[in-house]
Amino acid sequence: MATYKSIIAYDGTDFQGFQRQAEELRTVQGVIENALRELGWLERSITAAGRTDAGVHARGQVIAYALDWRHEIENLSKALNANLPPDVAVRQTEVAQPGFHPRFSARVRRYSYTLISTPVRDPLRERFAWRIWPEPNLEAMEAAATMLVGRYDFAAYGQAPSSDGHTIREVFRAQWHRKHDVIVFEIEANAFLHHMVRRLVGAMIEVGAGRVKRDEIRELLDDPQLRWEGRIAAAQGLCLETVIYD
Amino acid sequence: MATYKSIIAYDGTDFQGFQRQAEELRTVQGVIENALRELGWLERSITAAGRTDAGVHARGQVIAYALDWRHEIENLSKALNANLPPDVAVRQTEVAQPGFHPRFSARVRRYSYTLISTPVRDPLRERFAWRIWPEPNLEAMEAAATMLVGRYDFAAYGQAPSSDGHTIREVFRAQWHRKHDVIVFEIEANAFLHHMVRRLVGAMIEVGAGRVKRDEIRELLDDPQLRWEGRIAAAQGLCLETVIYD
Numbered sequence: 147m148a149t150y151k152s153i154i155a156y157d158g159t160d161f162q163g164f165q166r167q168a169e170e171l172r173t174v175q176g177v178i179e180n181a182l183r184e185l186g187w188l189e190r191s192i193t194a195a196g197r198t199d200a201g202v203h204a205r206g207q208v209i210a211y212a213l214d215w216r217h218e219i220e221n222l223s224k225a226l227n228a229n230l231p232p233d234v235a236v237r238q239t240e241v242a243q244p245g246f247h248p249r250f251s252a253r254v255r256r257y258s259y260t261l262i263s264t265p266v267r268d269p270l271r272e273r274f275a276w277r278i279w280p281e282p283n284l285e286a287m288e289a290a291a292t293m294l295v296g297r298y299d300f301a302a303y304g305q306a307p308s309s310d311g312h313t314i315r316e317v318f319r320a321q322w323h324r325k326h327d328v329i330v331f332e333i334e335a336n337a338f339l340h341h342m343v344r345r346l347v348g349a350m351i352e353v354g355a356g357r358v359k360r361d362e363i364r365e366l367l368d369d370p371q372l373r374w375e376g377r378i379a380a381a382q383g384l385c386l387e388t389v390i391y392d
Numbered sequence: 393m394a395t396y397k398s399i400i401a402y403d404g405t406d407f408q409g410f411q412r413q414a415e416e417l418r419t420v421q422g423v424i425e426n427a428l429r430e431l432g433w434l435e436r437s438i439t440a441a442g443r444t445d446a447g448v449h450a451r452g453q454v455i456a457y458a459l460d461w462r463h464e465i466e467n468l469s470k471a472l473n474a475n476l477p478p479d480v481a482v483r484q485t486e487v488a489q490p491g492f493h494p495r496f497s498a499r500v501r502r503y504s505y506t507l508i509s510t511p512v513r514d515p516l517r518e519r520f521a522w523r524i525w526p527e528p529n530l531e532a533m534e535a536a537a538t539m540l541v542g543r544y545d546f547a548a549y550g551q552a553p554s555s556d557g558h559t560i561r562e563v564f565r566a567q568w569h570r571k572h573d574v575i576v577f578e579i580e581a582n583a584f585l586h587h588m589v590r591r592l593v594g595a596m597i598e599v600g601a602g603r604v605k606r607d608e609i610r611e612l613l614d615d616p617q618l619r620w621e622g623r624i625a626a627a628q629g630l631c632l633e634t635v636i637y638d
Contacts, residue, residue: 205516269402273403
């Protein structure tokens with residue numbers, strides 16, 4: 147019996163989020179646990195780096211599970227993929243370091259948020275991007291993003307998870323850039339509050355639209371009495387890209 | 393009463409193709425006709441440039457329909473989009489020239505076919521691309537593509553539509569290229585036979601994999617007794633990009 151670490155990608159559109167809920171709700175955790183049971187997995191629950199919301203995607207979610215696997219490790223990914231639906235895939239599997247926990251061992255999480263800006267709906271892109279129109283001012287959004295880098299109380303931009311209890315997070319990088327025909331925000335932090343990236347993106351879009359001043363974004367930082375009451379960016383633009391461990 | 397021409401985009405994944413069929417099958421034509429009826433449309437059928445198969449996408453399908461519309465023309469696209477599901481959108485609408493027919497007036501059709509090449513499944517990209525592994529030789533595929541340009545009998549690569557009866561088509565352009573992290577084939581012709589692009593892509597991939605010689609692709613041209621019996625590329629990589637009229 148060893149503990150394995152797998153990197154998971156999924157299209158979150160048809161899931162009620164990552165975390166297992168009532169039997170009848172389709173969750174990423176639920177379909178992965180079902181696939182693992184086909185390989186003889188006997189635990190009650192896998193552990194994961196982050197609980198993405200309904201509709202949020204992942205290219206680099208990390209999970210861990212103990213399994214009695216007697217074959218080559220590459221075949222473990224293949225066996226899991228054979229039991230997973232088309233919208234979830236195991237990208238890579240390795241034996242975890244002793245004491246490894248996908249959430250508590252994580253040092254850095256990177257999320258991306260993808261926007262498109264067109265006047266009409268785009269059925270070929272809106273599954274993985276949020277459409278806004280008119281096009282916001284990217285320079286204003288870039289300037290707002292730089293103010294987020296640092297160690298702050300982000301209470302105004304999200305709820306603390308129950309396991310944690312405080313709302314201080316350290317953002318290492320926050321940048322907007324154009325990538326081909328989309329606009330992408332990338333943010334790295336030690337951890338995130340619930341809905342934090344979507345609230346920050348919503349706030350920066352308001353800055354880009356000229357409806358909110360850049361300084362208002364800053365004023366909400368480090369004041370746990372305040373709340374961002376404006377726009378929250380839609381789930382389908384968000385993707386958990388990478389989780390970094392030591 | 394005027395005849396309108398609209399450019400339509402759709403994610404073909406959840407449709408049984410473009411063409412209306414039995415009531416219970418979800419088709420692109422069916423949902424567009426339902427949306428038009430909400431605006432008072434009374435005809436029996438719209439006309440379209442091409443009948444894409446189940447799972448095939450479009451960015452530039454063209455349709456025509458007669459409608460008594462008393463408002464601004466931009467509002468016609470908006471009104472249709474309000475009645476269409478998220479996987480279909482009207483990109484643009486204009487009054488059609490007298491005698492215009494989306495299929496018979498078309499001079500050039502352009503399709504794209506998108507491949508990704510990764511060893512494991514990719515839930516965030518396979519909706520709009522076909523995954524093949526190992527990676528085929530792109531230079532060999534490019535060389536095979538150049539042989540398709542010209543006026544040939546393509547009977548070996550597809551069935552004639554019932555409205556036509558012959559299998560001679562003229563290909564104006566056929567090129568493979570890398571675009572960001574995908575491999576894209578673009579082909580322009582006066583018209584296409586049923587399954588022609590998917591058979592040609594399947595044949596070129598076999599050339600790129602070294603299993604079929606480039607000259608075999610050529611030998612099947614202009615000989616209506618022969619058939620390409622090999623691989624047919626999957627529907628989800630194909631997209632009707634543009635239809636050009638005089």
